[in-house]
Amino acid sequence: MNERKIPKIRFKGFSDDWEQRKLSGLCENITVGIANSATHAYTDDGIVMFRNQNIKENYLDDSDVIFIDEEFEKKYVNKRLKANDLLVARTGYPGTACVVPEKYEGSQTFTTLIARLKEGTNPFYACQYINSDYGKKYFLATQIGGGQKNSGAGILEDFPMILPPTIEEQERIANFLKHFDNLITLHQRKLDKLRIVKKSMLEKCFPKNGEKVPQIRIGGFTDDWEQRKLGEVFEEYSEKNHEELPALTIIQGGGTILREESDRALQYDKSSLSNYKMVRKDDFIVHLRSFEGGLEKANTDGIISPAYHTFHGDNTDSRFYYPFFRSRRFIDVLLKPHVYGIRDGKSIDIEGMKSIMIPVPSYNEQKAIGGYIETLDNLITLHQRKLDKLRIVKKSVLADMFV
Known part of the structure; x- marks a missing residue:
């Protein structure tokens, strides 16, 4: 008797067995972005192009992108992205996936894998499944290459995905997991902001070379150091x-x-x-x-x-x-x-x-600055712990919600 494919926990109202499908069977096509030979065409302004390093787990990092000119973009019109395409990194951390937001429809990619899903498969569900521990193990075991490991289109095509047969259950799971991602992103941004504040304060709380006082004084002190x-x-x-x-x-x-x-x-x-x-x-x-x-x-x-x-x-x-x-x-x-x-x-x-x-500086000024730095460190530690806890909770939830 075949074992039923059902997760440990699921939303009410769903009872059908899950299905295992190769990702290629869920996609209109799986392609590779613009090849290495096109790198000479990059310019400082124009149309956004994403690379493997822009692909983070479940989101697209647009803080460091390449731009291409219109003529170059027209040449590769068949490489344009659509909203809800899956981008999957080939190198760096092969198998890391994200979904293309609507605002980047029409953008292009450089050597990343692009999976365009058919109707009936929720892209955010597919993205979460690829980024799960199961997906990481798959891409780690199948990546190819000598020095720099990478994943090819064939590896992504053969990726075995287990998913609910109804789009409604996929969407419920995807939306629930997006809630975790939003909380994780919120705490990550707070953590990054606190680290930036600390770095800036440390630069300003100590005198520059040749100066006798710092740029910022804490506690109203005025004496030279x-x-x-x-x-x-x-x-x-x-x-x-x-x-x-x-x-x-x-x-x-x-x-x-x-x-x-x-x-x-x-x-x-x-x-x-x-x-x-x-x-x-x-x-x-x-x-x-x-x-x-x-x-x-x-x-x-x-x-x-x-x-x-x-x-x-x-x-x-x-x-x-x-x-x-x-x-x-x-x-x-x-x-x-x-x-x-x-x-x-x-x-x-x-x-x-x-x-x-x-x-x-005076001992009292040392204590004032030291206490301020300690407060920042405590806040950074607090947000880091919250972030770590959220990631652990999400990992546990993924283990029970996926088959």
Whole structure:
């Protein structure tokens, strides 16, 4: 007896078995956009042309497009897109799909796959199905090529899609999933906006080279900022024999975590923990082998490998100095003369690093700026968690709504 093709959850009023069809059987045609040989015809203004990298999961990214002139567009009139066509990436992330919005009807594409569906198949349902975990596994297993993997028209034609036999059920599912996509897009935009605000504020909260005050002051402060050597503001210390403290692992851009919680599976001899250096919460950690400047901040008290250097500053706010030490100005300009070696063999001259002149506002102004940056970080983390949760919920829903 054949197993029924029905999903775990479905909308009320629908009970028919789902069908498995090759995508080619659901399409009027599947074609490929304009070929590589036409690249010389691009101009700065004219008609929009989309590329593989413009295709995101379930939406078309129009922030970076190519334009072509009218004469070139007429030459490839058979490549014009219609609203509700499916665009499927051939390279980059092969198999990623989106639906062409009405406003881009008549636009063209460069080497992407174009699937024009027949009546009776909802394009948004088909798009969601192609972008599901099932679709990702299919395209990962079937992509071709040597260096840069890609998917051809034949691979898309053979894509086995399972779908409800009625357009009404397809539309109910598609509209429900579009609601998730809208929420995900909303939180992604808020997250992107907060990151832009933070980046802009960090650029303006620190004085430019040669200036004594920043462009923006937080908290009504007016005094000039001092410039002092890093080694005068932060004192290096080395305290060992603290085996009672937890061993920490340094995460680039993320401070420290407990070593047993790290997924790096680092092996270390616990009998040597007495030789590990103690680090206090919010103090700075420097490794001579440079990774993005080599400076990180301790999130908790703990012990770290003796290969690291630890620095503490009296009357300093690490929330203020951490973004400064991770800034491009500090890493690429101030620290660069004190980094030697090539590629992965780069090392920091610790004494040279101590001689770097760094900005020193009053402790109260440091706290004001540090608190503002911390608030932005908390908001960014909040929206990132909401975004991650929505994606997890949608993934779970997809697993139960699709066969």
